[in-house]
Amino acid sequence: MSRRNYRVGRRKALGLSLIELMIAILIGLLVSAAAISLFISNRQIYRSAESLGRIQENLRVSFELMAHDLRGAGGNPCDASTGTDAPPFYNLVNNFASNWWSNLGAGGGVVSYDDGALTGTHAGSDAIEVLYAEDSGARSLDTQASPTTALALNDGAANLQNGQLVVACDFRQSALFAASLSGTSLAAPTGLLSTFRKNTIIADYKAQRWYVADNNHGGRSLFRQQLVTSGGVPSVGAAEEVIDGVDNMQLQYLVGSAWVDGAANLSGARAVRVTLDLEGNEANVGTDGQPLRRTLTHTIALRSRAR
Numbered sequence: 001m002s003r004r005n006y007r008v009g010r011r012k013a014l015g016l017s018l019i020e021l022m023i024a025i026l027i028g029l030l031v032s033a034a035a036i037s038l039f040i041s042n043r044q045i046y047r048s049a050e051s052l053g054r055i056q057e058n059l060r061v062s063f064e065l066m067a068h069d070l071r072g073a074g075g076n077p078c079d080a081s082t083g084t085d086a087p088p089f090y091n092l093v094n095n096f097a098s099n100w101w102s103n104l105g106a107g108g109g110v111v112s113y114d115d116g117a118l119t120g121t122h123a124g125s126d127a128i129e130v131l132y133a134e135d136s137g138a139r140s141l142d143t144q145a146s147p148t149t150a151l152a153l154n155d156g157a158a159n160l161q162n163g164q165l166v167v168a169c170d171f172r173q174s175a176l177f178a179a180s181l182s183g184t185s186l187a188a189p190t191g192l193l194s195t196f197r198k199n200t201i202i203a204d205y206k207a208q209r210w211y212v213a214d215n216n217h218g219g220r221s222l223f224r225q226q227l228v229t230s231g232g233v234p235s236v237g238a239a240e241e242v243i244d245g246v247d248n249m250q251l252q253y254l255v256g257s258a259w260v261d262g263a264a265n266l267s268g269a270r271a272v273r274v275t276l277d278l279e280g281n282e283a284n285v286g287t288d289g290q291p292l293r294r295t296l297t298h299t300i301a302l303r304s305r306a307r
Contacts, residue, residue: 055278055294058243062222062276063298065242069130069208069224070272070300074109076133077201078169092177093165110269110302112251112262118211122220126251126262127211128272129227133167133174133203136160138186140200150185151200157184165205170196176205212249215241222246222276247293248277271301 111129118127138156151168153160160166166179179202180187186202207227215221221244226237252259254271280292 055245055280055292058245058278059276059294059296062243062246063274063300065224066210066274067298067300069132069210070128071303072132072134073130073302074132074267075303076167076169076174077135077203078171078174088173090173090175092175110253110266110272112253112266113211114251114262118209121211121213122248125212125248127209127249128251129207129209131205131207133169133205136166136202136204138202140186140196140198140202150182150187151196151202153184153186153202155184156202157181157186159204160186160202167203167205168196168200169203170200210249212246213239215244217244219244219279220247222249243278245279246276247279250275269302271299273297273299 109131111131113121113127113129116123116125121127136156136159137154138160139154140151141154160179160181162179162181164179165176168175168177173196175196209223209225209227211223211225212220213223221241223239224242225239228235228237252261252273252275253266253269254273255266255269259273275295275297277293277295
């Protein structure tokens with residue numbers, strides 16, 4: 001082997017110099033750092049998009065569910081109107097005037113609680129109570145024009161219970177009273193049964209409360225709560241957590257041409273403006289290093305006030 005070939009072979013056997021190795025490591029670190037930075041950036045974008053999508057979905061569901069109840073506030077299956085041309089409404093349980101069921105006639109089916117006024121709700125957050133009558137399927141079968149003792153009902157009577165609050169209506173009038181049943185016979189509500197006729201509708205009286213309160217996992221949620229009665233005794237059903245991450249709810253009511261925060265009598269309100277503040281469940285995804293927050297307002301027309 002010549003001396004020249006020996007030197008070349010020996011140089012190849014020696015490998016990389018220290019400088020060359022350091023340069024290679026530096027380039028590798030730069031490539032790795034770029035890849036890690038791209039991964040972290042993409043992960044942050046994904047978390048932010050997922051949190052925003054969850055907030056938007058929660059808002060959509062919240063408004064859809066609330067709108068279902070609010071649109072029917074004060075309505076009944078016979079005539080939803082509560083305006084000046086509405087048929088007469090008779091509250092035959094006025095001896096319980098301090099209870100929730102008296103609000104169907106007095107407030108037109110809408111009760112406002114401002115700034116945490118409803119016990120158990122988040123301070124500074126509004127709440128709303130909506131009352132309405134929903135068709136139970138029960139109908140009067142009486143052929144006489146003026147029954148005096150009881151209304152004979154169709155098989156829809158099976159959907160009713162003794163003591164349940166019901167609304168009887170026949171497009172000329174409506175009356176709220178506690179049902180007293182014997183089979184398919186509905187006993188006379190004092191003083192008014194004689195004026196109801198064949199095909200009178202017996203509707204189920206419902207009430208729902210919507211409010212924001214602390215949940216059991218460290219945050220706040222939008223809750224719905226049903227108000228019920230049995231045997232003339234009022235009670236409040238279990239609170240149902242509808243959507244988590246709802247920090248605040250503000251309500252305004254369209255009375256005449258003005259929006260008001262609330263009033264003792266909202267029988268003239270024609271719409272409700274609902275504003276919800278929501279917070280995402282992903283931390284450190286906002287530009288300020290905090291969870292994403294969004295506020296959205298939705299206006300819901302009260303169908304019972306449409307005329």
